[in-house]
Amino acid sequence: MLVEGIKSRPVYMGLSIQPRARRHIFALEGEGAHALLDRKAALDSTALSRSEILYAPRGSQGKGNDEALRALGADMFFAAPTIATLLFRLRGTLTTAHMGTRLYIAGTEGFIGQAMIVALDHGMDHASVITEHRGSLARRVQCVHCKGVTEDVTHSPFPCGHCGLPLLVRDHYSRRLGAFQGVNIDAEEPGSAPDPEELFL
Amino acid sequence: MAIAFKQETFRDDFSYRNSAENIRRFPFPFDRDEYMYAVNMEPHVKGQKGTAFENLIDIDEHYVAEMRDRALVLKEDPLRYQALPHMMAAQWDTLELLMEEQAVGFPEHFTLARNGDQWRWINRPLGIDDTFTFGDRSTLPCEPLEYITRQAQGDFCIVDQRDGNLWMDAGMVTTQADWSLDFDIGMNFMEWHGPVPLAHQMGVFDRALKFLLNLQQGKPTRRFNWTMTINPRLDTSPENYHKWGPDRATVTTGNVGDKVHLRVEVQSLWRLPRSNAILFVIRCYLMNMNELVTVPKWARRFPRVLRTLPPELIDYKGLTRYRQTTIDWLSKFDDGEPTSPGTFPD
Numbered sequence: 001m002l003v004e005g006i007k008s009r010p011v012y013m014g015l016s017i018q019p020r021a022r023r024h025i026f027a028l029e030g031e032g033a034h035a036l037l038d039r040k041a042a043l044d045s046t047a048l049s050r051s052e053i054l055y056a057p058r059g060s061q062g063k064g065n066d067e068a069l070r071a072l073g074a075d076m077f078f079a080a081p082t083i084a085t086l087l088f089r090l091r092g093t094l095t096t097a098h099m100g101t102r103l104y105i106a107g108t109e110g111f112i113g114q115a116m117i118v119a120l121d122h123g124m125d126h127a128s129v130i131t132e133h134r135g136s137l138a139r140r141v142q143c144v145h146c147k148g149v150t151e152d153v154t155h156s157p158f159p160c161g162h163c164g165l166p167l168l169v170r171d172h173y174s175r176r177l178g179a180f181q182g183v184n185i186d187a188e189e190p191g192s193a194p195d196p197e198e199l200f201l
Numbered sequence: 202m203a204i205a206f207k208q209e210t211f212r213d214d215f216s217y218r219n220s221a222e223n224i225r226r227f228p229f230p231f232d233r234d235e236y237m238y239a240v241n242m243e244p245h246v247k248g249q250k251g252t253a254f255e256n257l258i259d260i261d262e263h264y265v266a267e268m269r270d271r272a273l274v275l276k277e278d279p280l281r282y283q284a285l286p287h288m289m290a291a292q293w294d295t296l297e298l299l300m301e302e303q304a305v306g307f308p309e310h311f312t313l314a315r316n317g318d319q320w321r322w323i324n325r326p327l328g329i330d331d332t333f334t335f336g337d338r339s340t341l342p343c344e345p346l347e348y349i350t351r352q353a354q355g356d357f358c359i360v361d362q363r364d365g366n367l368w369m370d371a372g373m374v375t376t377q378a379d380w381s382l383d384f385d386i387g388m389n390f391m392e393w394h395g396p397v398p399l400a401h402q403m404g405v406f407d408r409a410l411k412f413l414l415n416l417q418q419g420k421p422t423r424r425f426n427w428t429m430t431i432n433p434r435l436d437t438s439p440e441n442y443h444k445w446g447p448d449r450a451t452v453t454t455g456n457v458g459d460k461v462h463l464r465v466e467v468q469s470l471w472r473l474p475r476s477n478a479i480l481f482v483i484r485c486y487l488m489n490m491n492e493l494v495t496v497p498k499w500a501r502r503f504p505r506v507l508r509t510l511p512p513e514l515i516d517y518k519g520l521t522r523y524r525q526t527t528i529d530w531l532s533k534f535d536d537g538e539p540t541s542p543g544t545f546p547d
């Protein structure tokens with residue numbers, strides 16, 4: 001479970017299939033595949049004939065779902081080798097999407113954040129996008145100093161992947177950046193950073 | 202009366218100081234000997250001459266130096282100014298409001314002449330004399346919000362009102378107390394206030410939001426916020442925290458008077474006419490402890506306030522390392538006498 005009470009963090013309500021949508025686009029990462037597979041019952045043949053599934057396998061639990069997803073029999077299925085290629089395809093899909101299209105995103109929080117940015121860039125309202133968190137609690141973190149984003153952060157503090165400053169991972173989330181905020185932890189006394197703790201597994 | 206603008210710095214050699222007159226007009230925020238968060242909003246109406254409330258948009262002796270500091274910040278980090286595309290009407294609203302208020306309040310320094318949508322703006326302290334077409338972005342050297350906030354003291358956010366919430370969709374933020382516009386832009390009222398301790402649970406933000414959603418044009422409101430800053434540094438941004446953070450470890454009994462500053466924000470909120478957005482002005486005032494103790498009432502009150510502060514606020518405001526040293530130093534000036542109600546000097 002994600003920690004609750006972070007006001008700026010989105011609430012991921014779970015993939016509820018919207019029966020009246022004219023098109024369903026599922027962007028799934030790793031264990032996010034199960035968010036859809038677990039809702040097989042809600043997917044009738046009409047819904048499936050209007051569905052496009054994009055899937056990027058990831059992590060030990062989140063691989064090998066290609067066949068199960070393909071077997072759902074959606075109108076379109078795309079297995080992306082990486083998150084970047086999935087997002088590229090999602091951009092293309094949303095560019096030609098029409099009214100009545102529903103976007104569903106499931107996977108780690110970092111993936112949801114990145115796919116949400118694509119949706120926002122295409123003028124979708126964040127509140128209309130349906131999301132479910134699955135998989136690790138690792139965070140996507142933006143260094144507030146150099147603005148570099150580090151993916152899959154499990155420890156705090158951790159060294160910024162770009163400028164190297166030891167960063168405290170704050171409980172403050174920006175939807176626009178799809179990231180938590182990282183702030184230099186030993187700024188007031190350089191060299192005094194505590195040992196990293198594994199907080200987001 | 203014309204203001205004598207100071208040549209001074211908010212960085213490097215930190216030559217910023219307040220004149221004796223400017224200390225008297227300092228907006229000391231505490232009306233009693235303790236402090237806790239509250240929905241502390243009051244009508245933003247003109248106050249007495251010789252106070253920071255003499256005009257609704259305040260200019261003081263630090264204007265020119267503060268504008269120079271803003272320009273330096275923007276050269277290093279242009280992301281301190283941002284505006285989402287749908288905020289253009291609100292940008293023009295803001296330009297109009299700030300030009301009008303500055304011209305009315307300080308006619309010897311600013312002049313606004315309008316002829317239909319042909320406007321001429323004269324800013325004497327900064328040597329600007331520009332003619333432009335109101336509403337036509339191409340007639341200004343930059344976007345209207347950036348243009349006017351490079352010529353107005355304080356930070357500025359414009360919040361858009363929709364879906365029963367306020368959204369931080371534009372801003373000029375170079376003199377902030379440790380928050381990032383680049384990170385917060387696009388957030389709603391509850392989201393950008395996320396890091397603030399205690400106030401959510403107290404219901405402060407629910408009530409404040411409700412109040413603001415009903416803010417009327419022509420009836421601006423204001424509130425105080427405050428923190429402390431080591432050295433007279435305007436740019437205490439999270440972006441540069443690794444540069445100014447070490448200052449907090451430099452406070453000693455010997456240098457409290459010079460180094461430790463009370464940082465007060467007079468925040469005013471204005472409903473904008475065309476866009477229905479709200480302009481949030483965060484006007485920052487800095488005063489070091491040597492200056493503060495020249496007013497006996499403030500010298501008694503401030504250490505008492507610091508003593509009563511809840512631990513969550515001490516931590517959030519970043520006072521942990523130097524609060525006690527500051528209380529000890531200030532206590533010399535507190536004879537234990539009762540203080541009079543209200544914020545102004547006796």
Ligand code: HEM
Pocket residue numbers: 238239240241358360367369378379380381385393394395396397400405406409410413424426427428470479481514517518
């Ligand atoms: C639309 C107008 C407003 C804007 C744009 C705004 C913005 C902010 C921001 C960016 C912060 C810093 C949060 C952080 O730590 O990252 C803050 C702090 C805070 N705000 Fe607001 N705010 C607004 C109105 C209000 C109102 C009306 C209240 C009334 C109760 C309020 C109460 C507070 C408090 C208590 C803090 C903590 C300050 C401290 O202890 O230093 N704000 N605000």
